[in-house]
Amino acid sequence: MTHYDNLTRGIGKAAWGYFFVFLSFRLNFTGVFSDYTNTINLIPDFIGYYLFLAAIRDLEEEEKEVALLRVPCFILAVWSWAEWVFEAFFPFFNQQNDLAVIAILLIRTISLYYHFQFLTNLASLAEKYQPSGCRYDARLLLCRTTLTVTLTLDYVLIYISKYFYIPEVICFLLTFILALVAMFGIIITLFRLKNRLTCAPAGESPDQPESGV
Amino acid sequence: MTDLWGFLLQTLTASGTAVLLLAVKAFFRDKLPPRWQFGIWGILGIVLIIPAGLNGKYVLLNWRFLIEILKARLGDFSFPRVLFPFPIIASVPHTLFDWIFVAYTAGVVFFLLYYPVSYIRLRLLLRSGNEASPEQIALVRSLEKAEKVKPCRVTAVPGLPAPFVCGIFRPVMVLPEDVLPESTVILHELIHLKHGDCLWSIVICFLRCLHWCNPLLVFCSKKALNDMESRCDQIVLERLKGEERRDYGRLLLSMANERFAKTPGSTCINNGGKNIRTRIENIARFRTYPKGMGLVSVCILILLVLPLSVGARTPVIRTNDNNISLSLAWVRSIPCTTAAGAFDTYIKAVIDGNGYFRAVCAPEEEQEAILKEMQEKSFGIYPLWDSGRKRLGGGDYCLIYNLKKISDTRYEGLMVIGRKLEDDFYSLTCRNLRAENQGGRWVIIPLDEFRYVDTDTILSHYCPELPGIPADGNGRVYQTVQTVGTALPSPDQQVFDYDRNLKPNANFSPAAIYWSEPESEDYNDAL
Numbered sequence: 001m002t003h004y005d006n007l008t009r010g011i012g013k014a015a016w017g018y019f020f021v022f023l024s025f026r027l028n029f030t031g032v033f034s035d036y037t038n039t040i041n042l043i044p045d046f047i048g049y050y051l052f053l054a055a056i057r058d059l060e061e062e063e064k065e066v067a068l069l070r071v072p073c074f075i076l077a078v079w080s081w082a083e084w085v086f087e088a089f090f091p092f093f094n095q096q097n098d099l100a101v102i103a104i105l106l107i108r109t110i111s112l113y114y115h116f117q118f119l120t121n122l123a124s125l126a127e128k129y130q131p132s133g134c135r136y137d138a139r140l141l142l143c144r145t146t147l148t149v150t151l152t153l154d155y156v157l158i159y160i161s162k163y164f165y166i167p168e169v170i171c172f173l174l175t176f177i178l179a180l181v182a183m184f185g186i187i188i189t190l191f192r193l194k195n196r197l198t199c200a201p202a203g204e205s206p207d208q209p210e211s212g213v
Numbered sequence: 214m215t216d217l218w219g220f221l222l223q224t225l226t227a228s229g230t231a232v233l234l235l236a237v238k239a240f241f242r243d244k245l246p247p248r249w250q251f252g253i254w255g256i257l258g259i260v261l262i263i264p265a266g267l268n269g270k271y272v273l274l275n276w277r278f279l280i281e282i283l284k285a286r287l288g289d290f291s292f293p294r295v296l297f298p299f300p301i302i303a304s305v306p307h308t309l310f311d312w313i314f315v316a317y318t319a320g321v322v323f324f325l326l327y328y329p330v331s332y333i334r335l336r337l338l339l340r341s342g343n344e345a346s347p348e349q350i351a352l353v354r355s356l357e358k359a360e361k362v363k364p365c366r367v368t369a370v371p372g373l374p375a376p377f378v379c380g381i382f383r384p385v386m387v388l389p390e391d392v393l394p395e396s397t398v399i400l401h402e403l404i405h406l407k408h409g410d411c412l413w414s415i416v417i418c419f420l421r422c423l424h425w426c427n428p429l430l431v432f433c434s435k436k437a438l439n440d441m442e443s444r445c446d447q448i449v450l451e452r453l454k455g456e457e458r459r460d461y462g463r464l465l466l467s468m469a470n471e472r473f474a475k476t477p478g479s480t481c482i483n484n485g486g487k488n489i490r491t492r493i494e495n496i497a498r499f500r501t502y503p504k505g506m507g508l509v510s511v512c513i514l515i516l517l518v519l520p521l522s523v524g525a526r527t528p529v530i531r532t533n534d535n536n537i538s539l540s541l542a543w544v545r546s547i548p549c550t551t552a553a554g555a556f557d558t559y560i561k562a563v564i565d566g567n568g569y570f571r572a573v574c575a576p577e578e579e580q581e582a583i584l585k586e587m588q589e590k591s592f593g594i595y596p597l598w599d600s601g602r603k604r605l606g607g608g609d610y611c612l613i614y615n616l617k618k619i620s621d622t623r624y625e626g627l628m629v630i631g632r633k634l635e636d637d638f639y640s641l642t643c644r645n646l647r648a649e650n651q652g653g654r655w656v657i658i659p660l661d662e663f664r665y666v667d668t669d670t671i672l673s674h675y676c677p678e679l680p681g682i683p684a685d686g687n688g689r690v691y692q693t694v695q696t697v698g699t700a701l702p703s704p705d706q707q708v709f710d711y712d713r714n715l716k717p718n719a720n721f722s723p724a725a726i727y728w729s730e731p732e733s734e735d736y737n738d739a740l
Contacts, residue, residue: 068244098274102233105520109237109513113244116509124503145508152512159519 010058015190020048049077218293
C-alpha cells in the first residue's frame, strides 16, 4: 500500500464520513418501545465519525497535524453514538438538566474545532495533490469557513432567541441555506477530489519514496 | 456582595466557570494558539464582574441551591443577593457569618492596598535608575520602529536580573545597567507594551484581590498571567528561526527570578521562576498555526461566552414531599424576576394550595414560617397562602384587576381567581396584593384577607361586584384587567387557559378596559 493509496482511501473515507454526519434520514415510531416517540436515524452520525477515525489513520502520514484530531474525533464518535441510542430507545431522557447542557456546550466546542481543523488539513492535502488547474483546496477552505460561521451563528441565534424575538424566516435564511451550501460543497468537493486522485494515471501519481512529500 | 452568602454565590459561580475553562484549555492546549489561551480568560473576567444570579439567571449550575441548602441548615432564611461584584459592609455585624464577611472584606482591602504599595516601591526604585546607555537606547528604538510601538522612556537599574516594562500611561522600559540585553528579550517586552499588558495585569490583580480566599481563582489568575507571557513568547518565536528559538528558551531559563514578577502594572519576561517550566514546554511545542485559525478561535470564544456570561434560567421547579426543606431550598433558589412573575406564582400557590410556590414569591421574613407550617401540617389550611376554599384547579380564571404601578419597585392590584359554576354563575376568590422588589427579587405581600364574591357577570365585562376606578371628571367607572400566566381575556373570548407551570419571569398582558357603561363604546379612552 503506497502513500498515494492511503491518501485516496483517506479522502474517500472523509467524504463518506461527511455524508453520514451531515445527512439524516429519520424514522419515527410512537408507542413501539415506550410511550414516547422513538426516532431512528438510518444514516447515523457515529458511522461518519468512525469513518473519520479511519481516515485520520490513513492521512496522518501525509499530514502530521491530522493526528491531533484523533481524540476529538473519538469523543464526537462516542457522543453521537450515545445520542443515537438515546434518541432511538430512551427518548424520555431529559436533555434539559444542567449537566447535559454543559456536556452539549463542550461537544459543540469540540465539534466546531474538529471540523475546522480537519477541513483545513484536507485542503492542505488537496493543495499538494490536486491536478493542476483544479481549486479543490480553495473550495474546501471556503466551505470550512462557511461551516464554522454557520455553526456559530446557529448557536448564537438559538441562544438569543430565548430572550429576544427573532423571526424564524431570518434564522432560516441565515443558517439553513448557508449550512446547506457548506455541507453539500464539502461532500461534493471531497468526492470529486477522491475521484480525480483515483483516476490519475499511475505515472502521474505524486507518490514519493519514504522521505515523504 | 453585602453578606457572606452573596460572596459565596459570586465566588462559586466564578469557580464553576473557571473549572470549565481549565478543562477546555487543557483539551485545546496543543490545538489552539496561545493568543486564544490568554483571551479565553476574558470570559472568567466577565463572570467575575457580572453580579451572580443577576435577573434570576445562573451560570452552568444552580449555585444558589447549594447556598440555600447550607443556609437552611444553619437556620438563616435571608436571600443571598449580589448587587455588586465587590464587597460592601451594609450593616453592623451581628452573627458569626457577618464577622466572617467582615474578615473577608478586610482581606480584600489589605490586598487592594498591598499591590499598589508594591507598585509604588517599584516606581521609587526606578527613580534610582540611570539613563540607559546609547547602545541600549538604540536597540530599543530600532525594535520599537520595527514593531510599530510608540517610543517609551528607557532607564537602566543596577542589579536587575531581567528587563521589564512598567506603567500604563507613561510606560518605562527598565533594563539592567551595563548589560546589553538580547534583542529577543526587549522584543518580548515591547510586545507586552503593544498589547497593553500592564493594564491587563492590573485588571487580573484586582479580580484576584476580590477573591483572595478562593485558591482556584488565585490559581487561575497566575495561569492567566503565565498565558499572557506565553502569548508574547509565541509572537517572538514566530519572528525567530531554528536555533534562535532554542536560544530564546535558554535565555528564559537563565533569567528565572522571582523579583518583581507579580507586581501589577508591570510585565517581566521571567514571570516567576516556577512558571518558566510551563513556558519552556510551550516553546518546545511551538508551531505556526494555519491561516484562518483566528476565525475558529473567535468562534469558540463566542460559543463559550454566551452561556458563561449571560447564563440560563432554571427551567423547572422540582419538589419532593419527602424532603420539604430540600425542596424549599430548591424553590427559594428561583427568584421571581418580574412583578407579573410574582403575581403569577402567588396565584398558582393559592389555586394549587402549594407552599413551595408561595415560598418562591414570599418575602424573606415569611420563609421560616412557611417551612415550619409545611413540616407541621401534612394537610389542612395554611393561613400563609391558602384561600381556605375547596381546592380550585382546572377551569380557573386568574386575573389581576386594577393594577397600579406605585413605583419602579412596587405594584398593587386585586387578584381575582374565578371558577365557573352552573348557569353562568361565577365564584370569585379575591385578595389585594402588593408586588415588591426586595433586593432584585419580586415578592408578594397580601394587603388584606381573602374575600369571596359570587357573580353572574361574565368576567370579560365590567363586574359590578368588584371595585372600579373612577375616571377623572365624567363620573364614570372602569376596571382594568390583566393576566399574568394565562390567556388575555377579551370580550369575544369565553375560554381561558390555566397554565400550571410557574412563570417567575412572566410579563403583564396589555390591559383590557371595561367601562361600567359598555354601551357608550368609549373603550380605552381613560388611560
